[in-house]
Each structure stands twice: as C-alpha cells, then as structure tokens.
Amino acid sequence: MATPCRIRRLLVLLAAVAVAASHPAHEFCAAAGGGGGGAGGCGGGGDGTRILIKGGTMVNAHRAEEADVYIEDGVVVAVRPNIPVGDDNVKVIDATGKYVMPGGIDPHTHLEMEFMGTVTIDDFYSGHAAALAGGTTMHIDFVIPVNGNLTAGLESYKHKAEKSAMDYGFHMAITKWNDEVSREMEVMVKEHGINSFKFFMAYKGSLMVTDDLLLQGLQKCKSLGALAMVHAENGDAVAEGQQRMIDLGITGPEGHALSRPPVLEGEATSRAIRLAKFVNTPLYVVHVMSTDAMEEIAKAKREGQRVIGEPVVSGLVLDDSWLWDPDFATASKYVMSPPIREAGHNKALQAALSSGILQEDSQWRKW
Numbered sequence: 031m032a033t034p035c036r037i038r039r040l041l042v043l044l045a046a047v048a049v050a051a052s053h054p055a056h057e058f059c060a061a062a063g064g065g066g067g068g069a070g071g072c073g074g075g076g077d078g079t080r081i082l083i084k085g086g087t088m089v090n091a092h093r094a095e096e097a098d099v100y101i102e103d104g105v106v107v108a109v110r111p112n113i114p115v116g117d118d119n120v121k122v123i124d125a126t127g128k129y130v131m132p133g134g135i136d137p138h139t140h141l142e143m144e145f146m147g148t149v150t151i152d153d154f155y156s157g158h159a160a161a162l163a164g165g166t167t168m169h170i171d172f173v174i175p176v177n178g179n180l181t182a183g184l185e186s187y188k189h190k191a192e193k194s195a196m197d198y199g200f201h202m203a204i205t206k207w208n209d210e211v212s213r214e215m216e217v218m219v220k221e222h223g224i225n226s227f228k229f230f231m232a233y234k235g236s237l238m239v240t241d242d243l244l245l246q247g248l249q250k251c252k253s254l255g256a257l258a259m260v261h262a263e264n265g266d267a268v269a270e271g272q273q274r275m276i277d278l279g280i281t282g283p284e285g286h287a288l289s290r291p292p293v294l295e296g297e298a299t300s301r302a303i304r305l306a307k308f309v310n311t312p313l314y315v316v317h318v319m320s321t322d323a324m325e326e327i328a329k330a331k332r333e334g335q336r337v338i339g340e341p342v343v344s345g346l347v348l349d350d351s352w353l354w355d356p357d358f359a360t361a362s363k364y365v366m367s368p369p370i371r372e373a374g375h376n377k378a379l380q381a382a383l384s385s386g387i388l389q390e391d392s393q394w395r396k397w
C-alpha cells in the first residue's frame with residue numbers, strides 16, 4: 031500500500047500541564063516583566079493559569095540557553111534566567127537537567143484517511159496520543175474532498191476529528207475542477223480558515239490532477255492569497271512504470287520503488303515549480319524524497335522564486351534497502367510515495383535541510 035507520508039516530529043522533553051488558578055497575576059507579572067514580549071494578560075487581571083518552568087535549558091530555533099519560562103493564560107510572557115517566584119499561586123515546574131522546547135507542529139499528516147481500499151491506521155485519537163507522547167502538540171491534516179466536493183470533505187474530517195486530543199488544522203486537497211470547486215475554495219479560505227490546497231500530480235485515476243487543473247488551481251490560490259501544495263510525481267509515468275513491473279512479475283514492495291524512480295519526482299517538481307512561476311504564486315512541495323527534486327527546489331530558490339521544500343524523516347534517514355527485505359511484512363512497512371530512495375539521497379537531503387534548501391515548517395520552533 032502506498033501510504034502517504036507521515037512526519038513524526040521531535041521533542042518537548044518537558045510538557046507544561048495547565049493548572050487552575052484563580053488569582054490575578056499582577057505581582058508576578060511585575061517580577062517577570064521585561065523579559066519576554068507580549069502582554070499576554072500580564073497586568074490585565076486575567077484569571078488564567080500561571081506556570082513557571084525553572085532551571086532548564088531552553089531551546090529555540092536560534093539557540094539554546096539557560097532560562098526560565100513563565101507562562102500566563104497559556105501564553106509565554108517571559109523567557110530569561112532566574113525569574114523569581116513572586117506568587118504562591120504560580121505552579122513551579124523544576125526542569126533542572128532537562129531541555130525545555132516548544133511543542134512541535136507537524137504540517138503533514140493523514141489521520142484516518144481512506145485511500146486505495148484501506149484506511150490509515152492512526153485516527154485523530156491514537157495519532158494524537160502518539161504525537162503528544164513525542165512532543166508534537168499541533169498538526170495539520172489534509173481534508174480529502176468527497177467526490178470532489180470540498181464542503182462534504184470538510185464535514186467528514188470534522189467528524190473524524192471529534193475524538194481529537196490536541197490542536198489541529200486542515201489543508202484541503204483539490205481532486206477535480208469545476209466552477210463549484212473554485213467557489214468552494216473561496217468559502218474554505220474565507221469561512222473556514224483553510225488557506226492551503228494540495229494538488230496530487232500522482233495517483234492516476236484517483237487523486238491525480240492534470241496540468242490544466244493544476245494551472246487553474248494555482249491561479250485560484252493566487253487570487254485567494256492561499257498556498258498551493260503539490261505531491262510531485264509524474265502520475266502518468268508512474269502508471270507506466272507500475273505496468274512495467276507487473277509485466278516483469280515484480281510485485282513485491284521492491285517493485286514500488288522501481289516503478290516510480292527519482293527522475294519522475296524531479297520532473298514533476300520541476301513542472302510544478304515552473305507552472306507556479308508562470309502564475310507567479312508561491313509553491314510548497316510536500317515530502318521531497320530525492321536529490322532530483324531537491325535540486326529543482328534549490329535552483330528555483332537561487333533564482334528568487336518562493337518555493338518551500340518539505341523533508342520527511344524517512345527520506346532523511348532511511349534508504350531503499352529495506353524494500354528488498356525478503357520478509358514481506360518487514361519490506362512493506364517501508365512503502366510510501368514518493369518512495370524511500372537508494373542510499374545517497376538521504377545524505378543529500380540532510381545537507382539540504384541543514385543549509386535551508388529544505389525547510390521544516392518554521393512554526394514548530396515558535397512558542
């Protein structure tokens with residue numbers, strides 16, 4: 031099964047647990063003031079919770095430092111060393127010897143997604159539980175329209191998310207095109223806060239969009255100020271590659287990678303980038319798995335185009351040797367699209383991530 035990717039992001043070794051408090055925050059705010067931006071209810075007499083995380087190593091995108099973190103009404107209002115405890119009603123958490131990090135935001139998940147005759151195994155509860163255990167506190171899932179209908183898709187995902195245990199948001203996939211879809215995109219942006227739309231250039235016969243649809247979608251995204259996202263593989267060529275494998279009798283997990291080589295990811299990435307340039311709208315390329323695709327992104331960025339390339343943990347650290355494991359149950363666990371590539375792509379993607387060619391969603395580093 032070609033399970034769409036699922037990024038599991040790191041961290042948060044220390045999770046702050048909110049506690050009820052009923053006193054105004056004046057005294058402590060005076061003590062903590064000046065250390066961190068944002069009023070956040072400081073001095074506003076808010077009756078929210080107050081938490082002081084003391085003695086830890088605070089890690090942010092730009093650096094790690096010894097600092098305490100003071101949180102009021104769920105907002106970080108001070109980050110600096112040695113914040114005094116000015117009030118008995120502040121819950122103090124001792125983080126000595128620990129790292130204190132922002133909760134992760136995973137921008138790409140597919141919980142309880144119905145696809146290829148099956149459903150992804152994690153739902154909005156089990157997936158959330160696993161994410162929270164690892165320090166991811168928010169994610170953005172992809173609503174799949176129902177027979178191309180965006181509103182019906184959103185209703186379906188709202189229902190799936192009723193069992194949620196953490197924060198979440200939605201992107202929206204666009205799987206067909208007509209005036210109704212165009213109108214619904216506007217409704218999604220203006221009434222539901224969904225402002226990123228994903229176009230699958232792969233999965234011929236199910237989710238795949240043609241260049242014609244992609245172009246119209248890019249133009250609509252531009253007019254709405256929304257972000258266009260692409261799953262970049264040449265779906266027509268993938269279908270051809272799959273037929274080749276079947277003709278050769280290669281039907282195991284290794285055939286998955288062989289049927290959709292890096293060149294097809296590079297081609298689609300290049301095409302999407304050029305069409306986005308033609309329309310003059312930003313582009314977000316999801317799960318960049320190959321050097322071929324990464325280099326197209328690097329080139330576009332060098333030329334000043336606004337392209338975001340998303341890496342995936344499996345693409346960064348694994349190689350396709352797993353797909354050749356003689357045990358089907360083992361090998362099949364490494365099937366995803368685009369496929370995990372042969373050794374070498376992973377190192378190149380790591381370098382691209384560390385040099386900023388690829389980006390983790392920047393938000394996950396913020397408080």
Ligand SMILES: [Zn+2]
Nearest residue numbers: 034035138140
């Ligand atoms: Zn996906």
